[in-house]
Amino acid sequence: MDTHNQRKKFLIGYFFLLLICISSCNSCQNSIYLPESDNTPPTYKWEVQVLNNNGDKYEFSTSGQSLQLGKDYQFRVYFTAYDYDGGLKKVNMNGKGLTACPLSMIMDIDSEVCHNNHSLSPDMNGKVQTKVVSLCLFDMKCRKIGGDLYPQALQGPGGTIIIKGFAENYYGGKVFSDLIIHNDVAN
Secondary structure, three states: OOHHHHHHHHHHHHHHHHHHHHHHHHHHHOEEEOOOOOOOOOEEEEEEEEOOOOOOEEEEOOOOEEEEOOOOOEEEEEEEEEOOOOOEEEEEEEEEEEEEOOOOOOOOEEEEEEEEEEEOOOOOOOEEEOEEEEEEEEEOOOEOOOOOEOOOOOOOOEEEEEEEEEEEEOOOOEEEEEEEEEEOOOO
């Protein structure tokens, strides 16, 4: 048997072993057996990652927060729900808003929409998830009809995105949260 085939078989075996280890570790850490009761609602955290050269990141764990991003056009929003003592049954993240490009040659008003909904149930062993991460990506760049980008005139786009998060456990505990992101042409 030549060394090329041996190396190939070793790498394939190593890959599958690594995959099994990673998947079993994640399920162990993020799941519990469905408990008899849970008197507390889930908790949550918002995280906003601005896709700029600085790698700006913001975190919030209270509802009704507002974030002013200035001229940053692309950002990721994570809604992470936790319930370590009751498990998560449902996690929803929905965002919508408008962007406008006032100083482009044509006024372009575009809508941004994101729906990321999870309905969960116990697995075959009676385990439930204790942590769920939802992700939405928003892009507030000015666009021509057909998808091409407008050259940014003196200022970039502005707009507002409103994102709603919701989590529910198996015993009726619920949490609702809102996050508002402003992209202001004046900043």
